[in-house]
Amino acid sequence: MNNDGGQRLRFMRQGLSLKAFAWILIIPVLAFFTIWNVVPFLWLLGLSFYRYYPTFGQPPKFLGLGNYISLMNDPNVWERIGTTFIFMVSAVGIETGLGLVLGFVFWSRRALWGRRLALTLLFSPMVLAPVAAGTFFRLIYDPLYGVVPYYIHAFFGVPKPNLLGNSHTAMLAVLATDVWMWTPFMTMMTIAALGAVPKAVLEAASVDRLKFWQRVRYVMWPYGKFILLLGVILRTIDAFKTYGLIAAMTAGGPGNATDVLSITLYREGFVSFDMGKGSALALFTLFIAVAFTSVYLYFLKNREREAIS
């Protein structure tokens, strides 16, 4: 592409500095980013200082930090955060654990019978819309004609349980669905992470007689950690804002057993139409999510530095 340099020179000859030329290239992206990200964010920030119910037909009323103060003093909000964390940590933990095991099996047993078919089937849940998967599992858990309650009844001799209608089991049932849906993702990330380990080093490890855990610690982890942790970050962020799956299965119920932040957020904003409080909660959620990813990024960066020095 010899032309590029020529084009750039022509711009400059017409009185445009290189800097101005760079700006011309960047402006469309900046404009897009501003319209879709910055403006809504500022709008949200502004709204969070007002009392505003669009359905009441009254002008917004400035509250200052009122919405935040009432959020902080609301014990329900803290409970929702707790629920969200329980959901997030358990889901990501179980999915990572299972994903590691499955990924390792698929990676190390190239000649495994039916490997390809199994991989294809395994990855199919991931492509479903969460609402569809949620609806699907609500039927599976249905106390009257669902498959799971039927077998619980058949094996344990207890009456068919209403898993989603019981505040003790609803979270477990939702978690199981999330695990079913997202373990394949962690399996895929594990396979990718192991694929990043140079074959020569693995072979050297076998000639050097490294034990399994030594290979994991000194060969697989140093090369695979970036991809694996990237998977964990993506999964954590996604689990933190899970909405569709829970909305379709329990809508936060029964009571508030599965009421995670995103469900609360939706209810505040689009059921109660309390835009101010909803915005404040949204910002708060965003803050938590950013804090999370920062921890991971810090960890990754630190590791990187450790490997170099």
Added chain:
Amino acid sequence: MEGISLQSVSKRWRHTFGLRDMTIDLYPSQFVVLYGPRGSGKSVFCRLVVGVDQPTEGTIMMNGVDVTHMSPIQRGIAYVPQTFALYPQFSVYDNIAYPLAIQGEKKSEIRGRVEQIAATLGITNILNKQPDQLSGGQKQRVAIAKGLVLNRRVYVLDDPLVGLDYKIRERLVEELRNLQESLDALFVYATSDPLEPLLLADHVVVLDQGRLVEQGSPGSLYYTPNHVGTTTLGYPAANIIPGRVNRDGDRWHVRTAICDIPIGVTAEVAPDQEVVVAIRAEHFLLGDDQSAAASLFEATVELEEDIGSERIVHLRAKGQALQAGFADHKTSLPLGQTLAVAIKTSAMRIFDQHNGRCVATGAAGIEG
């Protein structure tokens, strides 16, 4: 049998062969060099012996035990792979020491051995660095150290010196030879360098396209190669000139573009057979040298290379480029000069153009 023995070993991936029907015995305490061009199966050979790969067919025996399906751990062979593999989180010292530590050696013993091998390879000053701070050549030497530090009966080195700087190479060749002698172990050393087999080997195994084409002592392979692939040994490589067998009564010749070369008759040559003639640089003589009047031709001097101990003259005769070394001629030859050149025909080898086998040798010619 002591040592390693491959019996009809093949390695195949779908339609490509890595190794074809390899049968060979490697004896203990020998320095065996596998020689061949890229893709000739040297690495595959090494990997199968070490056990990081399994053959498709055949059996591998070690000291009389069938090890074909044994893991590298069970075989216990020291290995320097072609792509050097270091543990990224370990310092250079730990990289070399770790395999020893796994064997359960004492700390003081480990330190001594690591320092000794580091000194041999000239990497003492980088022992505290991390692998990603090293240059390619340093990494390579660390990988060699890591393989050689182990006390084993068999060492497999897959082209360990490739790309290293000439001086280090020269020193390491010597060190490897000494090390092999002091360890009294079997060394299997793969290389595509034409000089290393001559410098290192007790026994050279020549591979080509996954096949064993020839084996023997470096001297016998250099002077009496039985396969055209072997003539690349040494520097400069033998000149390969295509020709055709011609019969004139009971006199047999190979007719080439530059001259006719008399050959001894064997059962393997027939008139009109397409052959190649291998002429080593030292088999050319200046025409005024009275000892050989046979196969005279004229050639033009194109370039002269002075490599200290000897002089290599690049000639062109009827379009054919030749590399000659006129051992007795000490003064330099003017470029562009046309010379009368003779060939010491009795030392030449004739190979079939299609299967590369030696079919005849040059005859003494008219001078006899």
